[in-house]
Amino acid sequence: MKMDLEQLRKTAAEVVSRDDVKYLVGWKQGTYGYRVAPGFIEDAAGAAELIFSPLCTANLATYLTLVEQLPVPRGEEPDDRKAALMVKGCDSRAVTQLLVEKGIERDDVVIIGCPCPGVIDADLLAEKYPETEDLAEMKWDGEDFLLVRDGEETKIARDELLAEKCRLCRYPNPVISDIMLDQEVETWELAEDEGVQEIEGKDIDERTDYWAEQFEKCIRCYSCRNVCPLCYCQDCVLDRLNPTWVNRSVNFSENTAFNIARAFHLAGRCIECGECERVCPANIPLGKLNRKLAREVRDKYGFEPGVDPEAEPFQASFKPDDPEDFIL
Amino acid sequence: MSANFEPNIVAFLCNWCSYAGADLAGTSRVNYPSNIQIIRVMCSGRVNPLYVMNALQQGADGVLVSGCHPGDCHYMEGNYYARRRLGMLKDLMEFVGVDPKRFHMSWVSASEGHKWKEVVEKTVEDAKEAGPFEGFRRRKIEW
Numbered sequence: 144m145k146m147d148l149e150q151l152r153k154t155a156a157e158v159v160s161r162d163d164v165k166y167l168v169g170w171k172q173g174t175y176g177y178r179v180a181p182g183f184i185e186d187a188a189g190a191a192e193l194i195f196s197p198l199c200t201a202n203l204a205t206y207l208t209l210v211e212q213l214p215v216p217r218g219e220e221p222d223d224r225k226a227a228l229m230v231k232g233c234d235s236r237a238v239t240q241l242l243v244e245k246g247i248e249r250d251d252v253v254i255i256g257c258p259c260p261g262v263i264d265a266d267l268l269a270e271k272y273p274e275t276e277d278l279a280e281m282k283w284d285g286e287d288f289l290l291v292r293d294g295e296e297t298k299i300a301r302d303e304l305l306a307e308k309c310r311l312c313r314y315p316n317p318v319i320s321d322i323m324l325d326q327e328v329e330t331w332e333l334a335e336d337e338g339v340q341e342i343e344g345k346d347i348d349e350r351t352d353y354w355a356e357q358f359e360k361c362i363r364c365y366s367c368r369n370v371c372p373l374c375y376c377q378d379c380v381l382d383r384l385n386p387t388w389v390n391r392s393v394n395f396s397e398n399t400a401f402n403i404a405r406a407f408h409l410a411g412r413c414i415e416c417g418e419c420e421r422v423c424p425a426n427i428p429l430g431k432l433n434r435k436l437a438r439e440v441r442d443k444y445g446f447e448p449g450v451d452p453e454a455e456p457f458q459a460s461f462k463p464d465d466p467e468d469f470i471l
Numbered sequence: 472m473s474a475n476f477e478p479n480i481v482a483f484l485c486n487w488c489s490y491a492g493a494d495l496a497g498t499s500r501v502n503y504p505s506n507i508q509i510i511r512v513m514c515s516g517r518v519n520p521l522y523v524m525n526a527l528q529q530g531a532d533g534v535l536v537s538g539c540h541p542g543d544c545h546y547m548e549g550n551y552y553a554r555r556r557l558g559m560l561k562d563l564m565e566f567v568g569v570d571p572k573r574f575h576m577s578w579v580s581a582s583e584g585h586k587w588k589e590v591v592e593k594t595v596e597d598a599k600e601a602g603p604f605e606g607f608r609r610r611k612i613e614w
Contacts, residue, residue, distance in 0.1 A: 351568030388521050399607035410559045439562045461551035471577040471590050
């Protein structure tokens with residue numbers, strides 16, 4: 144399958160020229176190497192910059208809630224035009240979850256769905272094919288990836304570079320969209336979640352040691368929270384000073400508290416887009432925490448976030464027959 | 472760890488059932504271990520999972536959350552929410568290496584003084600088995 148860029152740009156130009164659309168958020172070529180930047184397109188001409196390739200890992204749904212809400216000057220009408228958003232399968236689940244939580248209104252967003260055959264892991268790519276200053280392009284080529292750099296084409300096997308989140312992806316096609324850009328892709332065979340299983344195989348002391356080593360590395364940059372499309376509280380408990388739940392000091396105790404609190408606040412909400420792990424400068428495997436919780440929610444409570452926009456939020460609902468085997 | 476280690480346990484009890492249950496245990500002169508420090512909350516649903524984490528950070532060796540039996544909540548459904556949240560928290564804590572013996576949840580009604588005794592005994596015994604909590608306790612900085 145390959146994405147038709149012409150069609151994508153044409154559709155984007157049509158959407159962005161609509162009177163009720165303020166801007167469109169998509170992916171565009173970055174400034175060097177494998178970089179892909181989010182593109183904020185405000186007119187039809189700008190749509191020519193848009194791309195969709197295996198390098199488009201970023202989850203753009205986070206920009207829906209990051210918009211600064213400035214007070215409207217007296218005598219002026221608020222600009223309530225919509226934002227258009229390009230989404231992959233995982234991103235569309237973030238949008239759905241935002242709708243469930245009433246973080247956004249359905250009428251405030253135009254969703255352009257891009258069925259996604261799986262994106263690459265940028266770290267793996269840079270390791271195997273070192274990044275240069277030259278702009279590189281990537282394409283889907285049947286089952287594999289095609290790297291185009293300096294007019295040279297390299298075919299790379301899909302399994303070599305596929306991101307971990309995509310190996311475990313059950314929703315490659317957008318679950319919600321106004322405009323679908325292409326044919327739906329076929330879902331693929333899921334890999335075993337080895338990262339989580341490996342930790343579950345350890346005993347308590349080994350787990351403590353494993354996570355101590357990981358959390359020691361945390362520099363508390365809050366990137367994981369900031370990039371997360373579902374961490375959009377105006378008054379975040381991790382920032383709060385009175386009461387101070389998590390101290391500012393960077394040490395093992397506070398880092399662990401920070402990471403537990405962050406992961407817990409995504410229990411039953413995380414849609415496993417893997418952004419937290421991708422942006423982590425200390426390479427902490429945050430995805431394992433999230434995936435473990437997501438799996439518990441799925442197996443024990445039969446709930447899956449970000450699939451049904453009409454669903455009740457997981458932590459704000461209950462079933463009388465929820466499991467209670469842990470209760471004394 | 473020493474054999475005569477006495478754990479600190481923080482217990483969050485709901486005002487309507489478990490606190491009254493513990494009170495009943497007291498007025499009925501039921502003997503139970505004195506390692507429990509009780510914090511009264513209006514409902515087990517009020518127990519923010521961060522309370523549990525914070526208690527462990529600040530020196531507790533074990534945490535107990537106790538509320539009304541399902542269906543008996545004074546606020547109709549608070550304990551159902553608590554069950555969901557704290558169940559998830561227990562899974563997460565276990566995953567990051569906090570011994571599951573350190574965190575317990577129970578349903579104790581206002582007439583169950585003897586059940587309260589059993590719950591406390593079980594909690595203290597488990598916390599003793601798990602030993603002093605060294606995991607992510609806040610350490611005092613010596614300048």
